[in-house]
Amino acid sequence: MIKPLPASLALAFVYAMGQPLAARADSAADIATLRAEMNSLRSAYEARMQALEQRLQAAEKATAALPAPAVPSPPVAATAPAALAASPSSFNPALSLIVSGLYARTSQDPSRYRISGVALPVGAEAGPGTRGFSLAETELGLSASIDPWWRGAAIIALHADDRVSVEEAYVQTTALGAGLTLKAGRFFSGLGYLNAQHAHRWDFVDNPLAYQAMLGTQFGDDGVQLTWLAPTDQFIQLGMELGRGRSFPGSDGSRNGAGMLALTAHTGADLGISHSWRAGLSVLNAKASDQALADVDALGNGITNAFSGRTRVWVADAVWKWAPNGNATRTHFKLQGEWLRSTRSGSLVQDAGGLNLAAPYSASLSGWYVQGVYQFMPAWRLGLRTERLDPAGAYRPTKHSLMLDFNASEFSRLRLQLAQDRSRQGAADRQVFLQYQMSLGAHGAHGY
Amino acid sequence: MNKSKLLCVPLAALLWLPMAPAQAALRVLACEPEWGALVQELGGALVEVAVATTALQDPHHIQAKPSLIARTRNADLVVCTGAELEVGWLPLLLQQSGNAKVQAGQPGNFAAADHVRKLDLPAQLDRSQGDVHAAGNPHIQTDPRNIALVAVALSARLKQIDPANAAAYARAQADFSQRWQQAMARWDVQAVPLKGLPVVSQHKAFVYLYDWLGLKEVAVLEPKPGVEPTASHLQGVLASLKATPARMVLFAAYQDARPSDWLSKNAGIAAVKLPFTVGGSEGAKDLFGLFDDTLSRLLAAGAAR
Numbered sequence: 001m002i003k004p005l006p007a008s009l010a011l012a013f014v015y016a017m018g019q020p021l022a023a024r025a026d027s028a029a030d031i032a033t034l035r036a037e038m039n040s041l042r043s044a045y046e047a048r049m050q051a052l053e054q055r056l057q058a059a060e061k062a063t064a065a066l067p068a069p070a071v072p073s074p075p076v077a078a079t080a081p082a083a084l085a086a087s088p089s090s091f092n093p094a095l096s097l098i099v100s101g102l103y104a105r106t107s108q109d110p111s112r113y114r115i116s117g118v119a120l121p122v123g124a125e126a127g128p129g130t131r132g133f134s135l136a137e138t139e140l141g142l143s144a145s146i147d148p149w150w151r152g153a154a155i156i157a158l159h160a161d162d163r164v165s166v167e168e169a170y171v172q173t174t175a176l177g178a179g180l181t182l183k184a185g186r187f188f189s190g191l192g193y194l195n196a197q198h199a200h201r202w203d204f205v206d207n208p209l210a211y212q213a214m215l216g217t218q219f220g221d222d223g224v225q226l227t228w229l230a231p232t233d234q235f236i237q238l239g240m241e242l243g244r245g246r247s248f249p250g251s252d253g254s255r256n257g258a259g260m261l262a263l264t265a266h267t268g269a270d271l272g273i274s275h276s277w278r279a280g281l282s283v284l285n286a287k288a289s290d291q292a293l294a295d296v297d298a299l300g301n302g303i304t305n306a307f308s309g310r311t312r313v314w315v316a317d318a319v320w321k322w323a324p325n326g327n328a329t330r331t332h333f334k335l336q337g338e339w340l341r342s343t344r345s346g347s348l349v350q351d352a353g354g355l356n357l358a359a360p361y362s363a364s365l366s367g368w369y370v371q372g373v374y375q376f377m378p379a380w381r382l383g384l385r386t387e388r389l390d391p392a393g394a395y396r397p398t399k400h401s402l403m404l405d406f407n408a409s410e411f412s413r414l415r416l417q418l419a420q421d422r423s424r425q426g427a428a429d430r431q432v433f434l435q436y437q438m439s440l441g442a443h444g445a446h447g448y
Numbered sequence: 449m450n451k452s453k454l455l456c457v458p459l460a461a462l463l464w465l466p467m468a469p470a471q472a473a474l475r476v477l478a479c480e481p482e483w484g485a486l487v488q489e490l491g492g493a494l495v496e497v498a499v500a501t502t503a504l505q506d507p508h509h510i511q512a513k514p515s516l517i518a519r520t521r522n523a524d525l526v527v528c529t530g531a532e533l534e535v536g537w538l539p540l541l542l543q544q545s546g547n548a549k550v551q552a553g554q555p556g557n558f559a560a561a562d563h564v565r566k567l568d569l570p571a572q573l574d575r576s577q578g579d580v581h582a583a584g585n586p587h588i589q590t591d592p593r594n595i596a597l598v599a600v601a602l603s604a605r606l607k608q609i610d611p612a613n614a615a616a617y618a619r620a621q622a623d624f625s626q627r628w629q630q631a632m633a634r635w636d637v638q639a640v641p642l643k644g645l646p647v648v649s650q651h652k653a654f655v656y657l658y659d660w661l662g663l664k665e666v667a668v669l670e671p672k673p674g675v676e677p678t679a680s681h682l683q684g685v686l687a688s689l690k691a692t693p694a695r696m697v698l699f700a701a702y703q704d705a706r707p708s709d710w711l712s713k714n715a716g717i718a719a720v721k722l723p724f725t726v727g728g729s730e731g732a733k734d735l736f737g738l739f740d741d742t743l744s745r746l747l748a749a750g751a752a753r
Contacts, residue, residue, distance in 0.1 A: 175548035229521045235514030268514025276513045325504040445540040
């Protein structure tokens, strides 16, 4: 840019020199002005060069300074989150997606699934589901702090048949103090141990028979929950829930009052460094009006009964965990069991829409399960579950399940499960499942 | 007569109050043993410390046990590392505790990693790179200079939430700081032979130790952070040691010794188990012992042929 210019100036100078002598006096003045122009041009370009060099140096310094974290003195701020985008308590909610799929192989037709002696609600998601390859629920989870006093979370389930259902959507206090926490919205009840756990946390592909028969697989409701943690060194938590009572064993209805009341009590402690346990007792009271129950008549045809009345479910749960020195990364063992008892009293309309035989009704049902899960190697776990139901009839449904899962990380799981399901009298079902369960995004911590 | 007698009782109680015994100790829950030891040094009899984990437990994988929830509920101050080390369990403890004082952002919630310069900031945040901490490497307790920085901030926090005993905390911090500076000077002299020594780590847990002592990490046994060492990766590390030899392989007390023992046997180098935190070995009974023991193990392995 600069080099040609003096050359052209020189050419102009030579050209100017080639003028006739008569214009010598003028050309001397011209030369002087040309020289002055040249000097000013040169100095202007030199100034521009210097400015450009300075800018280049500054830019180089800036890029060199970027990767070095310069904190010469410790910042005094109490909270200085360095990574804003990744922290789940920043303005963006923690977003996570649980993806899960299943391959199932059963010897009995799952569409004719029944538990002998137990009346399940119409449309219950009970049994092994569907045969072959299928997509299980995709769960979208969002959670974040709302303000200094509240935090909110929602879990939206996208079903394989394109239905969308809100599994949980609640707000929870964070600053009530005195060990109190208030939760409002739609949430899974704190009954028992398994009820509050989401399906992607289960140690087996399905929930126990007792849960399917008495709590509609998982009991969740719209309402409020208040829990109180005692100010003792021993963990003692009491909870109370009031709700609409819209899901089994309750049923949706038009009521001013609460359709559901649940009381929970849990306690737990450590035994040395390697053992810890938690146990509890809970009770659920729910009202139902014209609750549709699936049943079969004497000829084996499907009919619908309608139950109206009250249901009370007692749940006793206990879980014990062991890990060598409390370090669960290599090996650990978990033993858990629950006992449930449901008593219903009210009136039952048999074959509603058909024969319509109304009669007073009372029934009780109890059941239990015990399962153990052992991680024998990092990432590999083996689980065994045995369960039984004691309905009114003589036949007792039982089921035994064995599972092996591989967890490449905390976020991905592959599981193989074999089960022998004797819920239907005379139709023992051999089930094989292959499942994947993975999560992406900022998924929050799981409970005990 | 009865009324004045009735009044006497509460009045007497009011007069007696100033002579009542000093208020109860500050209840502190420390997430890891090193912070428990530090709070004990800075608080003495004024604090009652409970520690959530031990030196033999992996702080990444702890469950929110009932006993920890109860302790969080009763705590006045929770002292943890932060930098997402406890992200798998601490938020749940705080949520379920119903304790307003220790929620994130409150004075009762102290994150040690916020007060030191962090190393190993990741270039990309992606789970395909393993267990990556967005804020940098959280294992800050392996550098005594970081302990000194955290002690200053922690003492200020103790004064903030327990202002009645501020003078005592200031005295304790001054005393600790003096002893710590003397100890650091002694360690700096002891650690001179270790400068520039090449080492292999089992997990990227010792970044701050290397920064302090001038050790060079030439290989890591875990293929990605948080992923267990695989046989093929170990073979690869063994092959790479021929080009860049190392003097020893280091692992923490809570880790499985087998990958390091394998490399030690096949490469002919020493496998050194470092306490990593207070309680990780017989010699690491407190913070001073932690670094004394760490240095003595490193020097013994570095000197051996």
